[in-house]
Amino acid sequence: MKRKIGQTNVEVFPIGLGAMALSLEDRPPEAQAIRTLHAAFDAGIGFIDTADSYCIDNSDLGHNERLIRKALARWPGSPQEIRIATKGGVLRPRGDWITDARPRHLREACESSLRNLGVDRVFLYQLHAPDDQVPYEDSLGELVRLREEGKIAHIGISNVGREELERALIVAGRIESVQNRCNPFEQDDLKNGLVRRCQELGITYIAYAPMGGHRGNRRLPASEPFARLATRYGASAYQLALAWLLSRGANILPIPGARRPETVLDNTAAARLQLDPADALLIDRMSGWTGEPGLKTA
Numbered sequence: 001m002k003r004k005i006g007q008t009n010v011e012v013f014p015i016g017l018g019a020m021a022l023s024l025e026d027r028p029p030e031a032q033a034i035r036t037l038h039a040a041f042d043a044g045i046g047f048i049d050t051a052d053s054y055c056i057d058n059s060d061l062g063h064n065e066r067l068i069r070k071a072l073a074r075w076p077g078s079p080q081e082i083r084i085a086t087k088g089g090v091l092r093p094r095g096d097w098i099t100d101a102r103p104r105h106l107r108e109a110c111e112s113s114l115r116n117l118g119v120d121r122v123f124l125y126q127l128h129a130p131d132d133q134v135p136y137e138d139s140l141g142e143l144v145r146l147r148e149e150g151k152i153a154h155i156g157i158s159n160v161g162r163e164e165l166e167r168a169l170i171v172a173g174r175i176e177s178v179q180n181r182c183n184p185f186e187q188d189d190l191k192n193g194l195v196r197r198c199q200e201l202g203i204t205y206i207a208y209a210p211m212g213g214h215r216g217n218r219r220l221p222a223s224e225p226f227a228r229l230a231t232r233y234g235a236s237a238y239q240l241a242l243a244w245l246l247s248r249g250a251n252i253l254p255i256p257g258a259r260r261p262e263t264v265l266d267n268t269a270a271a272r273l274q275l276d277p278a279d280a281l282l283i284d285r286m287s288g289w290t291g292e293p294g295l296k297t298a
Helices: 030-042 063-074 103-117 136-148 162-172 194-201 213-222 224-232 237-247 261-272 277-284
Strands: 047-049 083-088 122-127 152-158 177-181 204-208 252-254
Touching: 030 063, 030 261, 063 103, 083 103, 083 152, 083 177, 103 122, 103 136, 122 136, 122 177, 136 152, 136 162, 152 162, 162 194, 177 194, 194 204, 213 224, 213 237, 224 237, 224 277, 237 252, 237 261, 237 277
Parallel strands: 047 083, 083 122, 122 152, 152 177, 177 204, 204 252
Antiparallel strands: none
């Protein structure tokens, strides 16, 4: 049932937790956020996704990482059971999302993440996004140097296409993860071959916004054909979306977000949901839904 992270020897529960929602402007109270993280740990979720930029603005950089560190310190289990992936290369001036993948900034961001997480080495450090102002090879080259220095164990990339993956492989030799947006409404990487290419290379495809983000969270239950299919399985629309993603590739690791422990438990139940291949193919054809009953694209 567990899924391997890249070509490492680490296997984790097939659904992770995207921790971003615990640190943005509408974040829950800290006590609730920690209960949510503890619910994930207790449920067996062993992969938590964060970033130094998961915060309100630049004055708050590292909030999500520090929150995870605090939750782990208060959890009675072993922190070694939990693998933390973080990212660098984005800043939050005035709450905006601005790429900064200069080598010097990436080094400073990585070292800050080490302090925020309270670790000597980051398990998986991902370049958050390509920076149009910086050669991609320069950004990846700094992550390689950080890996050589032992500050990060494994390298990943995010918000990329096939071209960036191939270029990253040339620079880094090994890439363990590609983290992109993927859900029933946004299936580009399934259709353009990126997920398959990752599988061929032994790379984990980390699917963020697996229910479609804030808008998708409303669209899923409102889309009558999708809701009808979920009812047939005795599942929530969100569980069905996660089960569908898991069925699309053994290398796919969805990381739904959560603000409440109850949401975490609902998400983990999707790992036990087995879709009929015909139903999975039906969802394949649902990309492009607007939420109107029966409306879909071929």
